[in-house]
Amino acid sequence: MSIAILKQRLNQSVNNFSDPAQIHNKFAKPTKLIKTLAIIERKFDEMESIQPIEEKIVNSILKLEKHGTDYLTKRDWKNLSWSLSKKLLSYEDKILFTFKGSEFIEQFSKIDPELLKVVYFPLLYSYFAVEQAEINKRPNNWIQLRNILNTNRSTLFQATLKPKKWLTTLTEHPEVLSLDPSKRFIRDFLYNSDDSRVSSQLESLSIAPNSWFWDSLISSSIKSVKTMKEDDYFKVIPRLLLLLEKNPIYTTAILTALLERYASTSKRTLVHEALKHVCLTQWGNPQYDSAAGWRNVNPDTRKMVVQWFVRADLEAFFKLFSHTADVDRFNYWIKFIDKISFSQIFLGPAAVQSRHAEHRKFRELNRGRLKNLVGSTASNNAFLLKIDNIYIVDFSDTGNACYGYSTFPFDINKKNIGVYELKNKPQSIFKSEYGLGMSLSHSGNWEARFDKKLAELGIFSNQSNSPKYKKRY
Numbered sequence: 340m341s342i343a344i345l346k347q348r349l350n351q352s353v354n355n356f357s358d359p360a361q362i363h364n365k366f367a368k369p370t371k372l373i374k375t376l377a378i379i380e381r382k383f384d385e386m387e388s389i390q391p392i393e394e395k396i397v398n399s400i401l402k403l404e405k406h407g408t409d410y411l412t413k414r415d416w417k418n419l420s421w422s423l424s425k426k427l428l429s430y431e432d433k434i435l436f437t438f439k440g441s442e443f444i445e446q447f448s449k450i451d452p453e454l455l456k457v458v459y460f461p462l463l464y465s466y467f468a469v470e471q472a473e474i475n476k477r478p479n480n481w482i483q484l485r486n487i488l489n490t491n492r493s494t495l496f497q498a499t500l501k502p503k504k505w506l507t508t509l510t511e512h513p514e515v516l517s518l519d520p521s522k523r524f525i526r527d528f529l530y531n532s533d534d535s536r537v538s539s540q541l542e543s544l545s546i547a548p549n550s551w552f553w554d555s556l557i558s559s560s561i562k563s564v565k566t567m568k569e570d571d572y573f574k575v576i577p578r579l580l581l582l583l584e585k586n587p588i589y590t591t592a593i594l595t596a597l598l599e600r601y602a603s604t605s606k607r608t609l610v611h612e613a614l615k616h617v618c619l620t621q622w623g624n625p626q627y628d629s630a631a632g633w634r635n636v637n638p639d640t641r642k643m644v645v646q647w648f649v650r651a652d653l654e655a656f657f658k659l660f661s662h663t664a665d666v667d668r669f670n671y672w673i674k675f676i677d678k679i680s681f682s683q684i685f686l687g688p689a690a691v692q693s694r695h696a697e698h699r700k701f702r703e704l705n706r707g708r709l710k711n712l713v714g715s716t717a718s719n720n721a722f723l724l725k726i727d728n729i730y731i732v733d734f735s736d737t738g739n740a741c742y743g744y745s746t747f748p749f750d751i752n753k754k755n756i757g758v759y760e761l762k763n764k765p766q767s768i769f770k771s772e773y774g775l776g777m778s779l780s781h782s783g784n785w786e787a788r789f790d791k792k793l794a795e796l797g798i799f800s801n802q803s804n805s806p807k808y809k810k811r812y
Contacts, residue, residue, distance in 0.1 A: 396422045413457050419443055420461035424468035435465060436477040444483045455491055463488055464545055471551040489516040505543040521556040529560050529575045557589055564596040569604050580617055590621050595635045602640040610647040616704045624708055626681040652682040655701050656722045660690045661735055671786055674800040681725035685712035685756055690720055715758040727798055732761045740778035743768040
């Protein structure tokens, strides 16, 4: 007699004696017996998930090889089902992915329903206990195992008087045995900050931490970014960046998905500082051709991130590190952003040593990108922009002019750059009426004068709404 039937008969007897028609009978509810039965039932449930020792599993395999299936006990069949998730004997792979595993799967596909009840949970455990890389190498046996489990799931549930927790969970989430096992869990996984939300739902299935299922869930979640609504996409960026931090193996897939999706949104021109910082940390500066990670995204997407750095650099230069925000100069250079492929900031001693919170944050977020300006005043900073094929250098302190070059005017591998390297008038691509190198000052109607000099070099702003400059004297 099974525990489930025993419990059913005990409850029926209790109900009969508790009937109002039997009220004259003195009956005490068998509380101790019911409690003992619950303990026995719990222990049997726990025993179902206890794996046998390797020696017993090997003995069952040898017994099958020597005598065939007719001599196998239920315990032997259960041992064979557990064996699928293990590396045994002289096999280099788990039994499921060997020729021996193929034979076992064939036998399991033919066993009668009563015997299937005994082996179903170990088979289910073996189904989840393998890694995606193992499945990719030899998928056939694993697919057949999934088919056995999926085909018999409903019948097993209906035939079980009191379904165990794992069987109830499997019935509530049958998609784990489908071709798209993790689809239903994507929303819970992405929109909930609790990492254990999905694992808690499926806890009774005893899915191993390195199971293919978690890889499938993460991969499917990453792929879902492509088709998300824009508002939903922006909500999941922090979650995916956290996922990247905890699972570095998915770095390329996560960054590629996030950046490609960002490039198709209406906010592509707005800098996402957290995403920008992670990109810089993981893939390096997108403005350098040597940063190989950026080959994973489309050129247009890479250009978007380059423009993030350019915009952030210009805003920092003219607004963050400037004593007085020079809106005119910021607006002038930002209108060329579509043509700018490289930007570089040179910080003077005051900016390098500043303890201002926002200054420290900018330096930290751009660690490895910034250079030091030496040989000038403490408050002076500089920037370089590559507009088309021209390198523009400008300074923050008044009294410093703007210079243009056809190549980098400094050694890009150096950390400390002398101001004289950036102020090389003879090498300036801006020419006077006598053909001599010159610099451009910011006095008077400087914007129109800059436009003219840049136009002589074939550089024009793409912005149709360029401001009409006020004449200054």
